[in-house]
Amino acid sequence: MTQPPQTSPDDAHHQAIRQHNLRAAAENTANEQRFADPQDAGARFPFNGRWTRRDWAHASLFATLGALVIGLVPGFSNAMRASEHAPTTTLSLPLPPLAVAPAKAAAQRSWDLVKVESGQTLGAIFEARGIPAATLHQLLDASKDRQALTRLRPGAELGFDQAGDGRLVAFRYDRSDTQRVELSLAGDKVAEKLVERPVEVRTAVVSGKVGKSLFHSARKLGLSPAVINTLTDDVFKYDIDFDRDVTSGDRFSVVVEQTWREGELIKSGPVTAAVFTAKGKPFTAIRFDRDGKAEYFTAEGRPLKKSFIRSPIQYARLSSRFGTRRHPVLGTSRMHKGVDYAARTGTPIMAAGDARVVSAGWQGGYGNAVVLDHGRGYTTLYGHMSRLGNIKRGQRVSQGQVIGYVGSTGMSTGPHLHYEFRINGVHRNPLQHTMPPPEPLGGAALAQFRKQTAPALERIREVEEIIYATVPAKPSKDDPQVAAASAPGGKKG
Known part of the structure; x- marks a missing residue:
């Protein structure tokens, strides 16, 4: 007789757990099948037809959020409606041809400017910039100003337009105060372009004190070295010894023509009139053409040029x-x-x-x-x-x-x-001997002289009254003053 297998207490416990799990799985399956039918949804989410306070709160919250979205996002509702109702149409339109880079763009050059220093030659300047001598000769052969370019004046301005590899693309220089020449290189050809630069000539009055140095003070006021040399070596050299007769308190006033170009003062001169006060004594000089030659005269019409200059050597x-x-x-x-x-x-x-x-x-x-x-x-x-x-x-x-x-x-x-x-x-004694005065202007020449020079002298007087009537009793020696104003009769060129 076969005896049934005996079970331990642990086995009985595990068996009970397994049966319980099987029953729970069966119940879950039955529930899923029942709620799959929409008609049974109410059994899952029971609703008795009346909203509770929580339901009304949730509905208000969702309504508010929806209104905010519609108000804060511009065109949201319009875009939605447009996308729903507006028909779309695709058209095939011909495109305009792409614009080719105009040749005028080459005219906007990047000029690297160089000022000629004393003793410099054009060849040395080209060599310093790494431009071959063959290119220089090519430009000289094509230019009408070959002689002028080989004899450059100190201070002359040259322009270079070079490519990234150092190749010279264009070169420019000033032929005169009113003309600039641009030479463009394209292979073996050189194209010349002439640029007109209009200038304006103004008449100005410059006035100041000598200070420690006449030259330094005059240069500070904008007078060119040529104008200063005219005053010392031409106009007043017969009456004033600038090595011994001039002190720091002396003053000068000059009526001079100034040439301006594009807002820049490019040169000054000639001196139309001047008054130099040395040791309290004024000396006047006025420029006037006599017999086709420009000379300087006193306010009374006597020539300033004497038979002899006071000193045959300067700055001695x-x-x-x-x-x-x-x-x-x-x-x-x-x-x-x-x-x-x-x-x-x-x-x-x-x-x-x-x-x-x-x-x-x-x-x-x-x-x-x-x-x-x-x-x-x-x-x-x-x-x-x-x-x-x-x-x-x-x-x-x-x-x-x-x-x-x-x-x-x-x-x-x-x-x-x-x-x-x-x-x-x-x-x-050459320092004491008085020479006979030269022959003065007379008749019609004197009348024309007075008529022509009166405005310049009047302008000097006005400027000196304005400046020196208000200077302190002991002005600084290095504080020159200037007054410049356009005078009647200014001309444009």
């Missing part, structure tokens, strides 16, 4: 005066028949007046010397020169022409100019 120190003295070489007391100007060796020496060369060469104790005959019994001698100028005996020289250079030849202890002034062979 008076080292020995006229009169008895002890000779520095011989050691004896004797008459010094001239005046000495100490200056560096090589300083130019000018003819004191229009004259004929009597002699030029070695003259004993005078060393290298020149004697000039000015006519009417007046002669001058210039001694101890290091070398003579480009002159010879019998030649005519004009006032201010260089006839030699300072040295220390003959009986001399150092570089200087020995200058003698003689009348009918008699030595006179």
Whole structure:
């Protein structure tokens, strides 16, 4: 007789758990089948037909959120409606052809500007920029200004347009104040373009004090070196010794023509009128054309140009005066028949007046010397020169022409100019002798002179009244003042 297998208590417990799980799975399956029918949905979510307070709260919340979405998103509802009702149509339209880059774009060049320095040549400038000499010769051969380009003036402005590899694309320079030339390179061809640059000429009054230096103060006010040299070496050289007669408190006023181009001052001159007050004494100069030649006259119509200039050498120190003295070489007391100007060796020496060369060469104790005959019994001698100028005996020289250079030849202890002034062979002191005044303007010329120059003098007077009536009692020496105004009659070019 076979006995049934005996079960342990653990096995009975596991069996009970397994049966319970099977019954739960069967019930879940029956529920899913029952709720699959929509009609039985109410059994899953029972609703008795009345909204509770929670239901109304949920409905209000969802309604508010919907209104916010519609209000905050512009065009939301319109876009939705448009997408639902607006028909869409696709058209095939011809496109315009793509624009080709215009050739004018090449005209917008990137110019690299270079200012010519003293001693620089065009070849050196091209070499410094890495441009081959063959390119330079190509430009020179194509340009009408070959000679001018090979003799550049310091300060001239050149323009270069170079490609990324250094190749020269275009080159420009100024032919004149009103014309600029652009040379464009394309292979072996060079195209020239002429650009007109209009200028405007204005008349201005510039006024200031000398300060520590006339040149420094005048340059600070905008006067060019050429204008300053006109004042010192041409206009007032007969009446004012700028080495000894000018002090820091002296002042100057100049009526000058200024040439402007594209808002930039490019040059000044000539001087139309000027007043220089030295040690409280005013000296006036007015430019006027007489017989087709420009000259400077006083306010009364007398020419400023004298028969002789006061000093035949510029920027020199008076080292020995006229009169008895002890000779520095011989050691004896004797008459010094001239005046000495100490200056560096090589300083130019000018003819004191229009004259004929009597002699030029070695003259004993005078060393290298020149004697000039000015006519009417007046002669001058210039001694101890290091070398003579480009002159010879019998030649005519004009006032201010260089006839030699300072040295220390003959009986001399150092570089200087020995200058003698003689009348009918008699030595006179050149610092004290008064020359006869030149012939003044008269008649119709004087009337025209006064009519033409009166506005310039009046403008100087007005400017000086404005400036110097309000300056402090002790102004700074380095504080020049300027007044510039357009004067009637300005012209445009």
